[in-house]
Amino acid sequence: MNWLANIGASTIERVVMFGRATLMLFGALVAKPQPLKMLPLTIKQLYVVGVQSLLIIVVSGLFIGMVMALQGYTILVGYGAEGSLGPMVALSLLRELGPVVTALLFAGRAGSALTAEIGLMKATEQLSSLEMMAVDPLRRVIAPRLWAGVISMPMLAIIFSAVGIIGGHLVGVDWLGVDEGSYWSIMQATVEWDKDVMNGVIKSIVFAFVITWIATFKGYDSIPTSEGISKATTETVVFSSLAVLGLDFILTALMFGIE
Amino acid sequence: MKSRKAELLVGLFVVLTIAAGLILALKVANQSISSSADTYTLYAKFDNIGGLKARSAVKVGGVTVGRVDSITLDNEDFTPIVAMSISKEFQKFPETSSVAILTSGLLGEQYIGFQPGFAIDGIENLVDGNYIQDTKSALVLEDLIGQFLFGNND
Known part of the structure; x- marks a missing residue:
C-alpha cells in the first residue's frame, strides 16, 4: 500500500505546486494597472531579458539558416529543384525553428538567469524586506519580469527567422549559386503571412508565456539555500525545454495538421 | 545614465x-494580392482538377492575376467547381475566355492558365459570380500512360 500512497502524495504535491504557480501569476498580473511605476521597471527588464539575449539569437539564427541552406542544397540539387531552397529555409524557420530554437535558447539564456536572480533575492531575504516595506514583491519584482519575457521573446523569434533567411541567402545564393530571383520569388509565392508568419508568432507568444512563468515561479518558489537555487535553476531549463517541445507538437497539430 | x-x-x-x-x-x-476587398470571384467547372489546391495561382500568360479560392463538388452532376478570386486590377476579360489546369515544369505544382478570349462586339465581359464555360481539365499522367500503352489511337 506504500507505493499507492507515494503516487497519491506526489500527485497532490504537483497539483498544489500548480496551484501556487497560478496564485503567483494572478498576484502578479491581476491588479490595478500602474503604468507609471511599471513601465520603467519593465523597460529595465526588457533590456536584461531581451537586449542581452540578442547576440546569441542573431548568431544562432544566422548559422542555422546557413546550415539549412547547405544541407537543403545538397538534397534538392539531386532533383534539379534547388530553386525551392528559399521556401524550404523560410518555411522551416518561420513555422518551427524560429519559435522553438529561440524558446530553447531563451530558456537557457534568460530563464535560468531569472530563476537564479529571484531565488537569490529570496535567499537573501530581499523579497521579505520588500514586504516589510509594504511593497508587494509579486507586483514589484515578478510582474515586470513576466511582461518583459512575454514581450521580448516573440520579438527575438521574429529577428531569428529574418536573420536565418538572410543566412540561407548568404550560403544558397552568394556561395552555392542558386538563382537569386527564384530564391525570393518562390519563397514569396509559398509563404503566407497569416498562416506561416502569424502562426509562428502565436507559437512564440505561447512559449514565452510558459517559459517566463516557469522561470519566475521556480525562483519565487525555490528553497532559499544555495543548493535550492541551483536545483531551481536546473529545473527551469529542463521543465521549460520539455514544455516547449511538447506544446510545439500540440500547437503544430492544431495549426498545420488536418485542414 | x-x-x-x-x-x-x-x-x-x-x-x-x-x-x-x-x-x-x-x-x-x-x-500584396491577399485582401479580399479588391478581388472578384469567377467560377469554372472542370471534369478533373488533378492536383489543384486552394491558393493555387491563376495566371494569364504567366502573370499571376489571382488565386484559387475554394474547390467544391457540384451535388447535381458531380463535377468539381473551382472558385477563383481575381484581382480587380484585371477586369475586362471577355466571356469567351477559357481556363485550363496546367503544370509548371515536369514535377511542379499545378495552376490555372487563364486564356482571355477575343473581345468582339456583342460579347460581354466576365463579372463577379460568372461561370467560365470553356474549360480544359488537368492532364492525369496515368491516363496518358494508359492511352500510350494500349494504343488508343482515337
Missing part, C-alpha cells in the same frame, strides 16, 4: 524587431 542606456538599447531592440518583421512581410510573405 544607466537607465538611459537601457532605454536606448531597448529602443534599438524594438526597431530591429520592426525591421525583421518588415523583411518577413515584404520580402518573404509578399503581402
Whole structure:
C-alpha cells in the first residue's frame, strides 16, 4: 500500500505546486494597472531579458539558416529543384525553428538567469524586506519580469527567422549559386503571412508565456539555500525545454495538421 | 545614465524587431494580392482538377492575376467547381475566355492558365459570380500512360 500512497502524495504535491504557480501569476498580473511605476521597471527588464539575449539569437539564427541552406542544397540539387531552397529555409524557420530554437535558447539564456536572480533575492531575504516595506514583491519584482519575457521573446523569434533567411541567402545564393530571383520569388509565392508568419508568432507568444512563468515561479518558489537555487535553476531549463517541445507538437497539430 | 542606456538599447531592440518583421512581410510573405476587398470571384467547372489546391495561382500568360479560392463538388452532376478570386486590377476579360489546369515544369505544382478570349462586339465581359464555360481539365499522367500503352489511337 506504500507505493499507492507515494503516487497519491506526489500527485497532490504537483497539483498544489500548480496551484501556487497560478496564485503567483494572478498576484502578479491581476491588479490595478500602474503604468507609471511599471513601465520603467519593465523597460529595465526588457533590456536584461531581451537586449542581452540578442547576440546569441542573431548568431544562432544566422548559422542555422546557413546550415539549412547547405544541407537543403545538397538534397534538392539531386532533383534539379534547388530553386525551392528559399521556401524550404523560410518555411522551416518561420513555422518551427524560429519559435522553438529561440524558446530553447531563451530558456537557457534568460530563464535560468531569472530563476537564479529571484531565488537569490529570496535567499537573501530581499523579497521579505520588500514586504516589510509594504511593497508587494509579486507586483514589484515578478510582474515586470513576466511582461518583459512575454514581450521580448516573440520579438527575438521574429529577428531569428529574418536573420536565418538572410543566412540561407548568404550560403544558397552568394556561395552555392542558386538563382537569386527564384530564391525570393518562390519563397514569396509559398509563404503566407497569416498562416506561416502569424502562426509562428502565436507559437512564440505561447512559449514565452510558459517559459517566463516557469522561470519566475521556480525562483519565487525555490528553497532559499544555495543548493535550492541551483536545483531551481536546473529545473527551469529542463521543465521549460520539455514544455516547449511538447506544446510545439500540440500547437503544430492544431495549426498545420488536418485542414 | 544607466537607465538611459537601457532605454536606448531597448529602443534599438524594438526597431530591429520592426525591421525583421518588415523583411518577413515584404520580402518573404509578399503581402500584396491577399485582401479580399479588391478581388472578384469567377467560377469554372472542370471534369478533373488533378492536383489543384486552394491558393493555387491563376495566371494569364504567366502573370499571376489571382488565386484559387475554394474547390467544391457540384451535388447535381458531380463535377468539381473551382472558385477563383481575381484581382480587380484585371477586369475586362471577355466571356469567351477559357481556363485550363496546367503544370509548371515536369514535377511542379499545378495552376490555372487563364486564356482571355477575343473581345468582339456583342460579347460581354466576365463579372463577379460568372461561370467560365470553356474549360480544359488537368492532364492525369496515368491516363496518358494508359492511352500510350494500349494504343488508343482515337
